Every structure is written in C-alpha cells, then in structure tokens.
Amino acid sequence: MCIRPVFFDLDGKVATRRQILAHLGRMSAVGVTGLGLSLVPMVRTCAGEVVDFIGGPPVADIAPRQLSKHVWMIYAQDAFPTAENHGMMANILFVVTGKGVVVVDTGASLQIGQMALRMIKKITPQPVVAVFNSHFHGDHWLGNHAFGEALGPQLPIYSLDYTTAQINGHEGDLWRSLMERWTNQSTMGTQVTPPNKSTSHGQEFRFGDVTLKMHFYGQAHTKGDLSVEIVEDKVFHVGDLAMENRIANIDDGSYPGTFNYFDKLQQSGGSDALWVPCHGNPRKDLLATYGTFLKGIWEPSVQAFKNDMPIEKAKALVLQDPRVASRAKSMLGFDQNIGKYTSLAYLEAERETF
C-alpha cells in the first residue's frame, strides 16, 4: 500500500517536482540535518493512504429537525442497515442547552458520527459537552468514535453499567464487525469507543437551562435500556424500547418487562409527553401504539402455552390477532421477524409459568 514515494510540504500539500528537486539540492548542500525542515517525506502519505483504504466514505448530510425548544433530531429514513444507507438506520438526538450540546445516541459508525457533528455545527456554535448511549446495540453508540476523536477522551459518554460492560465485552467488537458486513464495509475505520461514565435511574443532570433525567425500569428491549428525559421540553428519548413502524429486536429483552417499563414511563411523562424512538418518528401515542402491538404478540402466546398448544399454534394465533394483523402489512421487518419473536414470547411465557 505504501510503496509510492510522495512528498508533502509542511502545509500538507503534495510537493511539486520543482520543490522536491530544490529540497534535494539543499539536502546535498547541508547534509541530512536539513531533512524535514521544508519537506516531510512519505510517512504522512502512507498513513493517509491507509486511512483512505480502510475508512468508509462520508455519510451524506441530513438536515436536523427541531422537535421542541431545545431538542433536535437527525432522522434516519431507513430502519435497517444496507450498503446504500451506510448504516444510517437510527435517529440521533441532540439537545442545545445553555451549557453546550448533549447528544443522545451517536449512530452506527465513525462516519455517521462525523455527519452528526457537521449537522450540530449548522445549528449552534456551542461544543458537544456530553453524550448518552441508550443501550448496547451498535447502531446507538458506534458513532461515539467521532465524538471522542473530535472532542477528546475527557468528553463524558454516559450509559448504564450493564451497557458499558456489554460494549467492553464481546458485543462491542461484534457489533462493529456486523455493521461493516451489513453495510458492505461502509463503516470501515470505526473503532469501539465505549461509554466512560456511569449513570443510573433517577440521576439528574443540569446543563444551564435544561435538565436531563435518567430512567431505567429493568429488562425490556435489553437488560439495560436508558431512557433520557429532557424535562423542560417534556421529551423522552426511548432508544429501542418502542419503535414507530419497525418490529423491535427482542432477543435480549422481555415482553412483560417492556409493558412494565412503558407503564412507568407513562406515569412519569403523562399524556402530553413526546416519545422519541431511534427508529421512526416521534409520537405522543408511541408507547400506547407500540405497546398494543406487542400485547398482540404476547397475550396469544401466553394463551397458547397455557392451553398446551404447540408453538406453531401460537404463531397462528398471533397472526390472527387484530392488534398484530392491522400492522402486519406496513411494519418494517415484520415478515422476517414475527415467527422468531412469537417463539421468544412463547418461551418467555413458559419461563414465567415455572
């Protein structure tokens, strides 16, 4: 990769043939001590070429959308990663406060995080002062790399301890490599940058005129889903606890745990809160609509188990349930996942019973 000798001048521009010859002339006049005073050979070129080779392309700008007085969202049109979308599949939220910008979830790659940083600069000259990660799935934190790189290791990146442990364990690198595979290497160059600060349920952060309150009510989408409330704006970031029109991964989660979490959030937020998912649009009825859909999977599965029906019968009951059937045609990922997630509901019903 690094066999072509190209020279740079000290401004980083590629040197002309005339500059190189002049430099070589000076070298012969002053000896090797003159090396590097006016031209820096090769080393930066090699590093640059390696970055070009292993780094994926930049992600196209997405203009942020203002959701409330302080809260903005960079919206992901797609719900799943592809080569075409470069992994841009999860919304990125940022809060413009009197004490800097706070980002909640950073996207699925270095390149997506860099795009988010560009977009934040279009809205405010203030620096990013803190990042929060909702949970350990890679589309929510792989973009940390861009923020750590731009703002330094002292930038606080908060998450629940469970999430940080998963990212520091095998899940971190697993998600990094999966995202590369799913995007045909578009996310290459992304490094695992785990959270470096712990937070927990009930903690409040004051950033000038804005308060951020942490919520956590046990296993739901994963065993560690942080919901961040932007108190003054009545906005809740709900990570992947609920999705607008995509069926959520529940491999690491719990159906009853999700219903319990929704009840607790709804008690905190009341009827007027805006719930912001990472997949799909924010809605005031998001917990109600997604909760109804999930109950259409859970309740027939429990019924099938209690009546000693086989798992296939549970699937048939779920598909017939109007709460599921009404959304089957339009919900993204439905056909690929409904069988698996019904099985998970059936198995959880079995565990709950014993």
Ligand SMILES: [Zn+2]
């Ligand atoms: Zn997730």
